Amino acid sequence: MSVFPIINLRPAVTEFLQSVFLNTEVLAAVGHQEAECRFQKLLSCLSHPPSYTCVRASTHLNSLKVVVNNCLCMPGYVVSPESKLSVPSHSLRAPDEADVEVCDLPFSCVLRPVKQLSSEVVVGAQCGSAVLRGAHVFAPGIIASPKYMKAGDVVSVFSDLEGKCTRGATSFQGKKAFVGNGVAQMDRSAIFCADEPAKGIGVRMVEPLYQSPSFDGVLPGLAFLQNLPSVVVGHVLGPRPGERILDMCAAPGGKTCHIAALMEDQGEVVALERIRNKIDRIRQNAQMLRLRSIKVYCFNSTQAVSSDPVQESEGPPFPPESFDRVLLDAPCSGLGQRPNMGSTWSLKEIRSYTPLQRKLFHAAVRLLKRGGVLVYSTCTVTLAENEELVAWALNTFPCLTLQPQEPHIGAEGMLGAGLSPEQLRLLQRFSPELSWDQTGTAAPLSCRANRDTIGFFIAKFLKN
Numbered sequence: 001m002s003v004f005p006i007i008n009l010r011p012a013v014t015e016f017l018q019s020v021f022l023n024t025e026v027l028a029a030v031g032h033q034e035a036e037c038r039f040q041k042l043l044s045c046l047s048h049p050p051s052y053t054c055v056r057a058s059t060h061l062n063s064l065k066v067v068v069n070n071c072l073c074m075p076g077y078v079v080s081p082e083s084k085l086s087v088p089s090h091s092l093r094a095p096d097e098a099d100v101e102v103c104d105l106p107f108s109c110v111l112r113p114v115k116q117l118s119s120e121v122v123v124g125a126q127c128g129s130a131v132l133r134g135a136h137v138f139a140p141g142i143i144a145s146p147k148y149m150k151a152g153d154v155v156s157v158f159s160d161l162e163g164k165c166t167r168g169a170t171s172f173q174g175k176k177a178f179v180g181n182g183v184a185q186m187d188r189s190a191i192f193c194a195d196e197p198a199k200g201i202g203v204r205m206v207e208p209l210y211q212s213p214s215f216d217g218v219l220p221g222l223a224f225l226q227n228l229p230s231v232v233v234g235h236v237l238g239p240r241p242g243e244r245i246l247d248m249c250a251a252p253g254g255k256t257c258h259i260a261a262l263m264e265d266q267g268e269v270v271a272l273e274r275i276r277n278k279i280d281r282i283r284q285n286a287q288m289l290r291l292r293s294i295k296v297y298c299f300n301s302t303q304a305v306s307s308d309p310v311q312e313s314e315g316p317p318f319p320p321e322s323f324d325r326v327l328l329d330a331p332c333s334g335l336g337q338r339p340n341m342g343s344t345w346s347l348k349e350i351r352s353y354t355p356l357q358r359k360l361f362h363a364a365v366r367l368l369k370r371g372g373v374l375v376y377s378t379c380t381v382t383l384a385e386n387e388e389l390v391a392w393a394l395n396t397f398p399c400l401t402l403q404p405q406e407p408h409i410g411a412e413g414m415l416g417a418g419l420s421p422e423q424l425r426l427l428q429r430f431s432p433e434l435s436w437d438q439t440g441t442a443a444p445l446s447c448r449a450n451r452d453t454i455g456f457f458i459a460k461f462l463k464n
């Protein structure tokens, strides 16, 4: 059900995305009306959160049964019998095929009726999207509040969709979306008139419009909050115990930890991340999940290939052909992320990722051993960062061939990059717009949870 207006993007970005979704190959295949309909659905579904919350069971520490039972007993969350039933069908197999390795418990993100109040706090679109994912409002996200707001006041929170509200305003009549009610934790003066910028929770959400289960700090060591396509990436990479794996863009380390867990913590997972203050998060996650095979380095992965082909060192740069498998979960324009009520990014910023992705890809291919597997993934929906990158890679590196993916629960690749039907079938694109607004569908919950995801893309290559 649509509650919010479509995602608010700059006109040039909307036009660009429209040209992607209505490209000549798509038009020839499905016609103008269907292509336009899919594009409009994309814009709608991006501003809404997925209806299901996915957690990955930490089966290297506990049996799946223990994890599932603990999850189902989480206080405050009622998991319907239907969800319980969906666990086996929603599961993926371990490399040895003996047991279920990971399960996704589709905790629903429930839309509920919440009455709007006369006291309004306005927050930025990014902050509004975080509230829809279960966060409180942090003080820096507040743009406007009632003139006499005091700590303890009950207020309605609105997201400023176009970034037009003036900081410090006492009211706002522009385009805004209601995201729920909360209790102010500080006076207005502490937010806008203090010497130091305000920190901490500004509004504690008590009645969010979407109630989503919070797994932050809950069930550590048992369940790891990770969206479904990201869980699929680890399995598609298919790491085995004893291998040496490179995760080129690792923070916050969700996929790094999954890879190490799939390897039963035997072997080596090298995690590189360019931004220093994100490194601790990878280490914390590895520690929480008791994974010792992960080695974390702050490093620019475009420079991760050593110019000295024989020099062996523990950390980067590495000699060519150092790794059995490489994951390139690339920095991207992030246009598949949900919920996203609005973005002020320019078209130039959106387009700036492709050159970086190609540079990283060059390094990935060089660092991979012959016979090794390279998985490329993004959380965006553009052709340039997905199917066109694949077409470029196949032209640039004749040693690479596309491989089938297991599991393959998303759609195939999108038309428009000149790839053949066989090549498109080997790609995996999670396209929530294809099933958006199919309310009242009779499909089992596990199928709906598989489709109602963020927008995501996965390609798997073998280096011959």
Ligand SMILES: C[S@@+](CC[C@H](N)C(=O)[O-])C[C@H]1O[C@@H](n2cnc3c(N)ncnc32)[C@H](O)[C@@H]1O
Pocket (backbone or CB within 6 Å): 230, 248, 249, 250, 251, 252, 253, 254, 255, 256, 272, 273, 274, 275, 278, 299, 300, 301, 302, 329, 330, 331, 332
């Ligand atoms: C999509 S996120 C990775 C998410 C991560 N794989 C996970 O599952 O938790 C991309 C990451 O790549 C990092 N990054 C961007 N450019 C990089 C580079 N040149 N070298 C290494 N890391 C880079 C970003 O800082 C960001 O943390």
